[in-house]
Amino acid sequence: MFGLGVVKGLSVTLKHFFETYIEDLKYYPKRATLSLADYRMAPGSKGIYTVQYPEEKPTLPENFRFLPFLVTDYEGDDIATQIEEARCTSCGICSKVCPAQCIWIVRDTDENGKPRSKSKQFYVDIDMCMNCGYCAEFCPFDSIIMDHEYALADYERETGHVHDIVRLMKPASYYQSIRPTQYAQKAEQRRREEEEKKRKAEAKAKRLAEKKAAAAAAKAQKDDAAE
Ligand code: SF4
Ligand code: SF4
Incomplete structure (x- = not known):
């Protein structure tokens, strides 16, 4: 029908308009612990919102990257x-x-x-x-x-x-x-790598000591046989 597309389009705008006020009411009980910008930027939030930058800055997600x-x-x-x-x-x-x-x-x-x-x-x-x-x-x-x-x-x-x-x-x-999560993950990874390195070094030192002891025992046996 002629003009139906325009009506549909405007209804979407109108929906967002009303959702803005509904979200404002939902935010009201949380205002003491959460900024409006952070509430509005959370997944699932609806309606239109404006951030008064630079006075107001939304919290950036941990994985945000710039330079x-x-x-x-x-x-x-x-x-x-x-x-x-x-x-x-x-x-x-x-x-x-x-x-x-x-x-x-x-x-x-x-x-x-x-x-x-x-x-x-x-x-x-x-x-x-x-x-x-x-x-x-x-x-x-x-x-x-x-x-x-x-x-x-x-x-x-x-x-x-x-x-x-x-x-x-x-x-x-x-x-x-x-980046607290990434920092903790990397620190844990480094700790594990260090532990693995230490374990390998200890195993190598043990193998060398065993080899040395075996060689010394064989030499002593040989000396005994010669006497
Ligand atoms: S250690 Fe890292 S930052 Fe430094 S040159 Fe290598 S890749 Fe680049
Ligand atoms: S410095 Fe190079 S590799 Fe690093 S973020 Fe910029 S473009 Fe990418």
Whole structure:
């Protein structure tokens, strides 16, 4: 029938309009413990809602990702120590897998010019980064993690949009605060790997000791027979 599509379309809009007020009423008893934005962003919530950004910021889901940062196990403010205690071993895997090729790494060297398993410089061009998270996925040392920080507009491209090692460095406690589940899983994985390594080393040492004891016994037997 002529005009039926328009009526149907408008009825959808009207449904959302009324649902907004129904959801407001449902939210009312929960207002002390939950922000309206978080309630409205939860799965199953209906109606229209507006966030008064930047005064109001909805809580981000743990797996939200924007740009990568580097993890350091040092919690203080000294930049040199932060870089020295960074988990990054300068292996270069992240820069190889990055589809946008926006990671540059300069490996550190010791006083003899020998390469160290540390990064001296680490750059991420945030204008090229497409937020895919491959760098964090492939890093074998849990040292590059996708951040939740997204308000990064700047007037200057080189200093503002090419993040260097100092800007990228964040403590492990920050990583734990934004991704508690992932942090706990990785910590547990590392603990298991360490245990397995220790178990293998102990088994190897035991085998070697047994071999040595057997060789000593055989030698003693041989010496006895010779006498
Ligand atoms: S993959 Fe991880 S350890 Fe290797 S260079 Fe990248 S951040 Fe560093
Ligand atoms: S998130 Fe993706 S594009 Fe951005 S630096 Fe990591 S791998 Fe490259």
